[in-house]
Amino acid sequence: MINELVKKIQKLQAPVVVGLDPMLSYVPEQVQKKAFAEYGETLEGAGEAIWQFNKEIVDKTWDLIPAVKPQIAMYEQFGVPGVEAFRKTVEYCKSKGLVVIGDVKRGDIGSTSAAYAAGHLGNVQVGNSRLTAFGEDFATVNPYLGTDGIKPFIDVCKEENKGLFILVKTSNPSSGEFQDRLIDGRPLYEWVGEKVAQWGETHMGESYSYIGAVVGATYPEMGKVLRRVMPKSYILVPGYGAQGGKAADLKPYFNEDGLGAIVNSSRGIIAAYKQEKYAHIGAANFGDASRAAVEDMIADINSIF
Numbered sequence: 001m002i003n004e005l006v007k008k009i010q011k012l013q014a015p016v017v018v019g020l021d022p023m024l025s026y027v028p029e030q031v032q033k034k035a036f037a038e039y040g041e042t043l044e045g046a047g048e049a050i051w052q053f054n055k056e057i058v059d060k061t062w063d064l065i066p067a068v069k070p071q072i073a074m075y076e077q078f079g080v081p082g083v084e085a086f087r088k089t090v091e092y093c094k095s096k097g098l099v100v101i102g103d104v105k106r107g108d109i110g111s112t113s114a115a116y117a118a119g120h121l122g123n124v125q126v127g128n129s130r131l132t133a134f135g136e137d138f139a140t141v142n143p144y145l146g147t148d149g150i151k152p153f154i155d156v157c158k159e160e161n162k163g164l165f166i167l168v169k170t171s172n173p174s175s176g177e178f179q180d181r182l183i184d185g186r187p188l189y190e191w192v193g194e195k196v197a198q199w200g201e202t203h204m205g206e207s208y209s210y211i212g213a214v215v216g217a218t219y220p221e222m223g224k225v226l227r228r229v230m231p232k233s234y235i236l237v238p239g240y241g242a243q244g245g246k247a248a249d250l251k252p253y254f255n256e257d258g259l260g261a262i263v264n265s266s267r268g269i270i271a272a273y274k275q276e277k278y279a280h281i282g283a284a285n286f287g288d289a290s291r292a293a294v295e296d297m298i299a300d301i302n303s304i305f
């Protein structure tokens with residue numbers, strides 16, 4: 001799947017990911033009203049509203065972008081109907097030819113990681129049937145439990161041609177509390193980055209590994225170091241836009257070949273209609289506002305090359 005992702009980025013000249021993080025407060029009133037008329041103000045109504053919201057955004061942007069990143073927390077907050085909206089979103093995005101990065105941030109002891117990996121990236125055996133639960137192409141993974149928590153994910157990735165983005169240096173303000181702590185004179189994120197590079201060597205695509213990393217746009221100096229530590233790992237870069245990350249700071253996340261990183265924006269795209277810049281497009285046409293925001297983001301990121 002990493003080869004497909006790289007080819008799509010090259011074809012579209014768009015190293016960007018649209019984050020599908022549908023808070024109910026981002027869903028325009030007309031979409032909420034329709035869903036609530038059918039299902040009431042229930043978890044089912046919320047699930048329907050976020051699904052219809054996502055579908056419109058995907059319909060208006062899929063031809064511009066290589067990938068989407070649904071954030072599972074935004075769906076899980078609505079319980080089972082929310083998780084069903086996540087599943088439908090993954091399925092729909094894949095039907096549109098998009099690479100789907102499940103931002104699920106899983107990771108546990110080996111046997112539990114194996115179950116997470118089967119559910120999100122692989123298959124499960126039910127009687128005589130082999131079934132797919134969610135079927136994302138990539139998943140985000142937390143490396144805190146070490147190699148035996150990561151290996152089951154890599155095993156499934158090898159079987160299924162899937163990939164991972166492992167948290168290395170996250171974009172949030174407190175990420176340094178643990179991630180920047182020095183161990184034998186080097187910050188923890190560097191040790192984790194080195195490990196990601198090693199894990200990545202065991203599952204290589206044509207030019208990049210199936211095992212990538214998450215490095216926040218809000219820490220460009222660290223992005224520069226980590227690019228060198230993990231030359232063959234694709235970097236998923238959250239933190240652009242709403243969290244303050246700027247395109248001008250992102251060049252060091254890319255390799256000389258102009259590849260190696262993919263920049264995410266969630267709120268900046270899906271709630272674009274609420275921004276002053278796109279307000280003239282109107283809440284009724286929220287998908288068009290998202291399209292305009294994607295076009296602007298692609299131009300912004302490409303301006304650094």
Ligand SMILES: O=c1ccn([C@@H]2O[C@H](COP(=O)(O)O)[C@@H](O)[C@H]2O)c(=O)[nH]1
Pocket residue numbers: 019021071103169170171172214215216238239240241242243264265266267268
């Ligand atoms: O370090 C990280 C890891 C993941 N995220 C996720 O990315 C998006 C960012 O949303 P924006 O609206 O573009 O800020 C969200 O799903 C986070 O959970 C991150 O921000 N930083």
